[in-house]
Amino acid sequence: MKAEIVAVHASPAHGFSKQRRDAITLIEGLGVEGDAHAGVTVKHRSRVAADPSQPNLRQVHFIASELLDEVNALGFDVGFGALGENVTTRGIDLISLPRGTRFAIGEAEVEITGLRNPCSQIEAYRPGLLKHMIGKRTDGKPLLRTGVMGIVLKGGIVRANDAIAVTLPEAPLVQLERV
Template sequence: KKPVERARITMEGIKGDAHAGRWHRQISLLAEESIEKMRKKGLQIGYGDFAENITTKGINLAELKVGQRLKIGNEVIIEVTQIGKKCHDDCEIKRLTGECVMPKEGIFARVIAGGTIRVGDNITVMK
């Protein structure tokens, strides 16, 4: 996936994304801190290389619970539906470093309220 400055979020996920649809993994998120951890292991990776839709900063995604909601910018609300995912058998990152962050640190969500999100938007964990 390639970074973009803004994205339109519909009730099915990110407009134009291959994973958009009426299911529980409409949007994937990964923390910048997780990407940085893998860079320290020698990987030359960037945003989107884990196929995440949204890269966050300053939120410990692994501590979120299924059912918690996040507000992104002024409009978008998503609900956490899954924490982590099993790496596929030929995960190149796991093969190169011995581990991959997605099984424990990536999260998936469904859209509660759509809108437009932009790079730099605040992300708030809702109570």
């Protein structure tokens, strides 16, 4: 199976879900044009409260459609964009990638910085869903399953059905952690 984008999303307001778009424009060093989380410094509300000068390592959020398929098979109704992702993917195990992995998507290039941590808003959105968003790694640590975050290295337009070309970083590979 090839790695591809199945849907793209953005929202100008801080909220839980994002609206589906025909295309999104990624802006180098900032994120998704018109999205509330775009910027050089962190825009996530809890992180802004802690330290608004932090660099924004969460410019673009990717989530695997396979995760959504899994929870929907359990009876949850979770559509594309519902968990706040900018890019919904298919055919790639996002959370197993090492830090520094690069995606060439559409006209753009993104570098993966870490895992998205599942927040309590997931439980408010669909009661019982949060426990399915956290697994367990082989070392016993929690496995955050709600996708990966990245920074825009090269801007450009990204659309559904665009292929994802994956380039792994040089060794040593570093496991993704919460970012």
